[in-house]
Amino acid sequence: MAESRLIQGRYRLLDPIGRGGMGEVWRARDESLGRQVAVKCLKPLGPHHDPSFARVLRERFRREARVAAALQHRGVTVVHDFGESDGVLYLVMELLEGHNLGQLLEANRHQPLPVAEVVDIADQVTAALEYTHRQNIVHRDLKPANIMRLTDGTVKICDFGIARLGHDIGFTSRLTGTGVAMGTPHYMSPEQIGGSEVDRRSDLYSFGCVLYEIATGAPPFDHGDAWAILVGHRDTVPEPLRSHRADLPEYLERIILDLLAKRPEQRPQDAGELARRITAGRTAPVYVPTVVARPLPDPAGERRATAPRFPPRPGQPPSGSPRLPSWTQGMTTGHKATGAVPRRTPPDASAGLTGEWTARPSAAVPVPPGRGGRPAPAAESITALAGRHNAGLSLARLGRWAEAGEVHRSVAAERERLLGPDHPDTLASRYEVGFTLSRTGHPGEALGEYARVAQARERVLGIDHPDTLAARQEMAYVLGQLGRHIEAHQAYASVLAARERAMGPDHPDTLRCRHNLAFNLSRLGRLEDSYRMAAEVAAARARVLGPAHPDTLVTRYEVAYALGQLGRWPEALHTYQEVAAARARALGPDHPDTLAARYEVGISLGRLGRSAQALELYRSLVADRTRAQGATHPETLRARHGLGVNLGRLGRWEEALAESRDVCAIRERALGADHPDTLVSRREVAVGLGWLGRWADALTEYRRVAAARERVLGADHPDTLAGRNDEAHCLEQLGHGQEAAELYRRVAAVRQRRAAQGR
Structure with missing residues (x-):
């Protein structure tokens, strides 16, 4: 939406203040009441949604928005208005001045918040949850980004009722094809991951994950692998918080670990019980021992892992464990899920x-009492x-x-x-x-x-x-x-x-x-060997980890690449399409790995002469990359480059030239004039100029590319030699046959020398 846009003749959008999976949040002015508000604009539906679905969604949005607007509590963000404008659903909310908990942790360099602040946040959020749960409303998406601490110290929960809309629309990433929405897995309850029915105790589990993070600086299962996080939520007992932070009160540690119980019936049963426990713990006298014996931390502890060395074969989960999607069964937690x-x-x-x-x-190496006469290092x-x-x-x-x-x-x-x-x-x-x-x-x-x-x-x-x-x-x-x-x-x-x-x-x-x-x-250059080994690894990974595991798909991606290098493009296309579809189901349509596979589908279509299909794919990919990663992200520009190449293949050279020039200019600003991606775009500019008969301009661009490659890569690098061949071809087109022939001879001589040297 443009900044001058007036929603419903009342809310003037001023500037964007946030962006997420659901859409954008704008600072806006309510022209009727003369106050500033926040307007959340949900992403419009794509063309793949049919009209009947859109009608159902709008009705669901209105119902959820009414629920959110009916909530009146100091700890819940106030919703003033909602509606639809030019096909975009929007919510008007109070404008909050402050920071969400994720931002507070970021500003604090991911160090834990002060104990008094953790307790205060726990107190206020618990009161808000107690109120909302009495209204039979479950948030379903509690995480640091959805909890705001205002400048006056008030803590508010945001986005009640909106998380379920994201699930319906399909904005959230998907873990499986069975309907498990994944947002971020760090704060999801075991029953939510498994697709079971959730109630207020699921919110309490998520809140326990949030409290664990603000109290220790990291979530209970903290690593980049989504699958290990899921298994951690299912199988692994979180590390005691006081092993990370000795000054944390014992009562608070006990409360948070109880919130993180695997089974709902083992947690506090409602926010009222949680509030009573916090109050009791905060007001209880503190026992201080006469002597505090503080053992020296194991210096290898951060490197030690306790999980088995070999993963069991995929099978059934332990009796009584929460249900996970079938392809996660049998996975081990790994050292990350143990907190190491x-x-x-x-x-x-x-x-x-x-x-x-x-x-x-790994071997635990104790702290030496002193090496080379040095005193033993302090535990602190x-x-x-x-x-x-x-x-x-x-x-x-x-x-x-x-x-x-x-x-x-x-x-x-x-x-x-x-x-x-x-x-x-x-x-x-x-x-x-x-x-x-x-x-x-x-x-x-x-x-x-x-x-x-x-x-x-x-x-x-x-x-x-x-x-x-x-x-x-x-x-x-x-x-x-x-x-x-x-x-x-x-x-x-x-x-x-x-x-x-x-x-x-x-x-x-x-x-x-x-x-x-x-x-x-x-x-x-050992393409057959590469293909054979990649195919063997893909089969082994499918057997050990499962066909939809990310590592299996990475190797199948490599199989497709090898097939393309061997000129077996129909097989490469089919494999890339299967990988893209599997990643979309497992990781979500906007995950970088899914988008990477779609890009390779476009490459394969182009190689097979199906440029019209490739062009449409790249248009869609550019739009998705721009939404997910931004207009100037290198991968967005790579997709735009592919779009320009296929415009050329279709003979639409004026459009192709405009596209390649634009991409080249952005890459030069963002990456530098001599970056390989910039030079690839500059060469594409030269190709377009040549096809339009503008050979003198093309020669200038080809020479710039060859000179830059020579500076960066050396005179005998294959890319430099290819650039010199382009230059010679251009000279030929301009009628400078003798000069072109001399340049061709020089390039051939360098290549022969490289071949003789075995390079």
């Missing part, structure tokens, strides 16, 4: 959502460093790699000073430094860090220890990033042999290594 700091194995090289499903026990120092290490991991999970790298470098230096260079905690931080370097475009520096970690771990833990192998596998990954694929192949093969010896051929870590090896084989 994640120790990553390398992601699949094709990128995607991958999960760590098993834990790998070690605990503080563990907290900062966790903060770095949280930044990485948010994609803030540069900031994460700064945190890990600082922690690594401090741990080395306190514990020594070969201590497992020091090496864990060094490992994370390498990880952030590889993700911020510094693979050479990352290789150095990983080599240092691998050598130290080999000395301390042994050559076949899982932590040593993890570092060596990351070395292989960054060697691939550096284009050193032969060395990467040797490293992967060595790690794979060790993993098969220690863990067996079907262990998820073994399969992950084989996947990466298959990926690297394709980069060596």
Whole structure:
């Protein structure tokens, strides 16, 4: 909606103040009453919804909005009005000045809130829930983003009745095809995940997750893998809060852990009972022991995992456990669900959502009483460093790699000073430094860090220890990033042999290594070998993890890529389409992995000459990427590039040229003039100019591309040589045959020299 838009002749939208899965929230002015309000505009329905569904939805919206508007409590956001304007459903609410709990945690660098503030928030939200539950209303989507703390200290719950609308419209991601809505899984009750009926006790469980997070700085099951979070909610007892924060009152810890009971009947039965327990605990006298014995924290504790090394075969859940979708049965929680700091194995090289499903026990190394004459480090120092290490991991999970790298470098230096260079905690931080370097475009520096970690771990833990192998596998990954694929192949093969010896051929870590090896084989030009190995890994992952598991789909994606490289485009298209459909069901239509698979469907359609279909797919993909990630996101621009290419294939060169110029300009501003994506767009501009007969302009663009590639990649890099060939072709079209022939000869000579050198 434009900023000048007037809703129903009354509410003038001023500026956007929030965006989420349901739509946008605007600061607006109520022209009738002269006050400022917040207007939530729900996303319009897409063309795939039929008119009868739209009618049902509008009626449901009005019913839910009336319910929300009828709530009158200090702790619930006031709804003033609702309606529909030009096909867009909207709610008018009081404008709240303050921050939601997620923002408060972010501002506090994900450190826990003060105890008094946690208790006050618990008190106020409990009172609001007690009121709403008496009205027979269940929120269903309690999370930090839906709880606001105003500037005057008042706490309010937002979005009552609106979460269910999102479920109906299909805006929320889906975990399964059976109707389980996933929003964010960190705050969902076991019965909600399993698709069972929910009541007020489900809200209490979600509120327990929120309290756990604001009291400790992290949710009870905190990691990036949605499936492990689900299994954590189902099977894993949360770590005691006081193991993270000793100053938390015992009564508050007991209340929060009771809220997180797996079965509804084991929790407080209503918000009234919860309120009585909070009041009783807050007013009870505190027992202070004469001597406080505080054991030294285990420095390896953040790295230790307690789950089995090998996942059981898929089967039935334990008797009496809450129901989860069938494809989640038999999964282990992994170290993340136990609350330990994640120790990553390398992601699949094709990128995607991958999960760590098993834990790998590592040796616990006690804090030395003193090394080299140094005094033993203080327990408080070690605990503080563990907290900062966790903060770095949280930044990485948010994609803030540069900031994460700064945190890990600082922690690594401090741990080395306190514990020594070969201590497992020091090496864990060094490992994370390498990880952030590889993700911020510094693979050479990352290789150095990983080599240092691998050598130290080999000395301390042994050559076949899982932590040593993890570092060596990351070395292989960054060697691939550096284009050193032969060395990467040797490293992967060595790690794979060790993993098969220690863990067996079907262990998820073994399969992950084989996947990466298959990926690297394709980069060596061994396409048949790459396809064969990827197909074997996909079959094994489907057997061990299930056909809809994200890791299985990542490997099937790689199978499709190999098929395309082999020119088997009909099979590649079919496989990409299956992966895209499976990801849409499991992860949701707007998940980055789903969108990536749809992009490859477009590539395959174009390769098969079905450019009209590819064009429509890319138009839809651009719209979805823009909505989900923004107009200037690199993946949105990649989809727009594909759109421009297919416009050209259809002979619509003026449109293709305009599109490629626009994308090139945005990429240059966002990524830089010499970035590979910018240069790809600039080459597409030159192609369009050539097809329009504007060869002199095309030559200028081709020369810019070739010169930039030579600066960045070197004169004999294949991409530079391809750019020089483009330049020669352009010279030919302009009638400069002799100059073109000389350039062709130079390029051919360099290629022959490279072939003779085996490069």
